[in-house]
Amino acid sequence: MSKRTEKTIVDIAEELKLSVSTVSRALNDNPNISARTKDKVKKMARKLGYRPNALAAGLRNNKSKTIGLIVPRISMFFPAAISTIVQNKLQEHGYNLIICQSNDSYEQEITLVNTLYSARVDGLVVSTTLYTTDFSHFDVFKDNNIPLIFFDRVPKDYNVKVIKGDDYVGGYTATTHLIEKGCKDIVHISGPLSCNLYVERVSGYKNALQEFKLPFKKSRVFYHELTRDNAWQTCEKIFAQTPYPDGIFASNDTTAITIMEYCRKINVRVPEDLKIVGYSNDPRTEIVTPPVTSVDQYPVMMGERIVAALMELIHTAPSNVPRYSQEIIPIQLIARESSAGTAKSSGKKK
Structure with missing residues (x-):
């Protein structure tokens, strides 16, 4: 199959018996060209399948x-x-x-x-x-x-x-919110610390615990890409042994929603047994049951x-x-039902 020949403003000019400069100005809506001529030129351009060469124009004026x-x-x-x-x-x-x-x-x-x-x-x-x-x-x-x-x-x-x-304030605010709701054993699910977001959110989490005189436990922090599959695997680790945490701060909403799904599977009630805060205020957080508390960015x-x-x-x-x-x-914390009420002990396996 032969390669399609691109039409140029020269072809339009020949079809309409106009000068190339007139066609060019008409295509660029030059005020000195009449509306009637502009209309004729643009109709012919569409008929011929003319495409303006943005790259060539960019090379001429050094702007793309x-x-x-x-x-x-x-x-x-x-x-x-x-x-x-x-x-x-x-x-x-x-x-x-x-x-x-x-x-x-x-x-x-x-x-x-x-x-x-x-x-x-x-x-x-x-x-x-x-x-x-x-x-x-x-x-x-x-x-x-x-x-x-x-x-x-x-x-x-x-x-x-x-x-x-x-992000530091986001991590601090999310953790503080869980503490103020009565949580004393708060898990944090973070992304990899090679990324600035998670370094700062973890720092906010740690400082909130310190301010409220709660211990920081390395075993209560998990680092991985924040996908649904990874979140599910982390839930299996978190809930494999008692005592269960009473709060989880997840660094994205996909993770927070996955945690709720896992909790339904093992009959852990949200928010009665476990309170959850996510991050980003994804629209899904409003339509799941219960709606998820999240940090709006x-x-x-x-x-x-x-x-x-x-x-x-x-x-x-x-x-x-x-x-x-x-x-x-x-940032702003958007409080919803996943962190409502006062935390209860969740030390027993359900």
Whole structure:
């Protein structure tokens, strides 16, 4: 099969007996071209299957009007919510968005960074993998003064713009809430400590226990990727022996919901026997039974701040851009039935 020949503005001009410059201006809605001519040109463009060459235009003006976004998994609530907000806000500024997912693979993240650089994006927004500790593959953006923003999962010592949630306060608030509800034996299920989110949430958990003079037990903290399967396996470990905990702080809502499912299986009542707090305020937390207490990360606020910061970087001379700045987005605990009432002893196996 022969390769399809792309139609150009020259073909449109020949069909309509117009100059190439007139066709070009009509396609770009130049105010000096009449509405009648614009309409004719656009109809012919559709008829011929003309596609504007955005890459060629970008090479001419050194702007692609495209931003790259790399997230760990688009299936997760928080990065999905951020992606939607960022895309909608960028469109208001005349920019398109290329969304990529690393699938929490460091090697894939490197490939995506290089691909988006080659695609001449005007800026890059990234939430890193769980295992990214070397950020040198992002140097190509820094060294060429292309706006680069990290959000949510961010580097600790890499001089760029960072927008992140208040994860220490989130961990502290979730744990304090369980303690104030009467819990004295609180398990924490965390993600890997290679990621800033979980380092900070664990720190908040520890400090809340310390403040209320409750012991920190290494055996009551579990570290792994926060998937349903991993959460189920952890539940099997937690409930394999007595005494059962009376509270669990889970670092994501998938884990919190899985814990409730497991508790139903073994006849542990939530919240009477066990109180649960999740993280992210995933919409599922409101519709499961009982509804799950969770920490809201304000994705709308974060998405809006990402785009505002990106526009500022794009429109500011590189010499005037600070090498490093950090914005902290607040959190809020949304209390629901999974942590209601006062904790009871759950020392006996059900």
